Amino acid sequence: MMSPRLVRPGTKSASQAESSLDLRALQRTPGFMLRLAQLKFFEGFYEEFAALGLTPATYAIFVVIRDNPGVPPSSLASLLRLRLPNLIKILNELESSGFIKRSRSKADRRAVELMLTPKGAKVIAEGARLTEPYNQKMLAPLSEAEQRTLLDLLNRLLPFEGKAS
Amino acid sequence: MMSPRLVRPGTKSASQAESSLDLRALQRTPGFMLRLAQLKFFEGFYEEFAALGLTPATYAIFVVIRDNPGVPPSSLASLLRLRLPNLIKILNELESSGFIKRSRSKADRRAVELMLTPKGAKVIAEGARLTEPYNQKMLAPLSEAEQRTLLDLLNRLLPFEGKAS
DNA sequence: TATTGTTATACTCTATAACTATA
DNA sequence: TATAGTTATAGAGTATAACAATA
Numbered sequence: 001m002m003s004p005r006l007v008r009p010g011t012k013s014a015s016q017a018e019s020s021l022d023l024r025a026l027q028r029t030p031g032f033m034l035r036l037a038q039l040k041f042f043e044g045f046y047e048e049f050a051a052l053g054l055t056p057a058t059y060a061i062f063v064v065i066r067d068n069p070g071v072p073p074s075s076l077a078s079l080l081r082l083r084l085p086n087l088i089k090i091l092n093e094l095e096s097s098g099f100i101k102r103s104r105s106k107a108d109r110r111a112v113e114l115m116l117t118p119k120g121a122k123v124i125a126e127g128a129r130l131t132e133p134y135n136q137k138m139l140a141p142l143s144e145a146e147q148r149t150l151l152d153l154l155n156r157l158l159p160f161e162g163k164a165s
Numbered sequence: 166m167m168s169p170r171l172v173r174p175g176t177k178s179a180s181q182a183e184s185s186l187d188l189r190a191l192q193r194t195p196g197f198m199l200r201l202a203q204l205k206f207f208e209g210f211y212e213e214f215a216a217l218g219l220t221p222a223t224y225a226i227f228v229v230i231r232d233n234p235g236v237p238p239s240s241l242a243s244l245l246r247l248r249l250p251n252l253i254k255i256l257n258e259l260e261s262s263g264f265i266k267r268s269r270s271k272a273d274r275r276a277v278e279l280m281l282t283p284k285g286a287k288v289i290a291e292g293a294r295l296t297e298p299y300n301q302k303m304l305a306p307l308s309e310a311e312q313r314t315l316l317d318l319l320n321r322l323l324p325f326e327g328k329a330s
Numbered sequence: 331t332a333t334t335g336t337t338a339t340a341c342t343c344t345a346t347a348a349c350t351a352t353a
Numbered sequence: 354t355a356t357a358g359t360t361a362t363a364g365a366g367t368a369t370a371a372c373a374a375t376a
Contacts, residue, residue, distance in 0.1 A: 018243060022232040023229070029228075030319070031210060031300075034203040041195065042200075060194075060197055067189075071186065073334080084334085084336085088337085110334045111375095112335065135194070139195065139322070141321050147195075150319075158202060238358065239358080248344065248346085249358075250344095250359075253358070
């Protein structure tokens, strides 16, 4: 050991323990706080949905196809803010695993229509049952009214095509 | 061209135009909305701060070192939610570019103390002047009261060591 | 010629293992 | 033995370019 010091053992360093850092500037930085919040939600997601093999990306893909059967990959990509080639790679895996199927549009034979298979519908149905408890766990520090406010503010912040709920 | 149709030209597909998709489930999903919001802030950041060569990561690093001179890499990493090896790589670049300097702690010669050089201090000072207009631009759809509410809710959501403002 | 989907590929970000030096 | 920092490296996520089929 070294000479006696005023901070308790377990702190990182006498001069700059983590708990004594000045973080006020970052706490007032919305972009930084949004990043931390998103990391929290994604880490929690992997824990909660790991058993189903769902990732945040595949969860969102399943939900959009479920609610919009026949949606083309291009719409799905722009909606989820994924580049089309990156989405295609995921769709290839989901199709070869039997969760979705592709078919060619009769009206425009370039276009692809995406559908859930029964297997895919089953997975997202099971995932949907985990969604509420998961969201409640992540949002636990906020009251129900505050949770609604947060969601509303996020919706208003984003330039969505369709109007928010 | 094909036979007449009811939707206007320019829409993606007669059956599933983007603007007619049902997105309500995702809009009620906080993790998804947080991801979109964070993407918006990061894309806006790169546009606004590109001239200074700042990224969201280096901006945050500069701010924490500025407000906490001597902070060790390990504290910085856990604070910014970066893995230490990944932070070290960034610190190496920042040091060899002359923005920060490392020195060994006298009390514990394993520990490194990070400081801004005058060059680094100048960059973050210039960056700080862009911060308010940038945040206002990103948060424009919200009133000032709503902006404060959003920031407050995000702070309350996160298990911060130091108390929020 | 323009659009949809696809492949190939490169680049950034993130994660893990192992090493050095100091304690 | 444990800790702080560092290196090397692998993996995931994201980006652009180019091509095939269809309009």
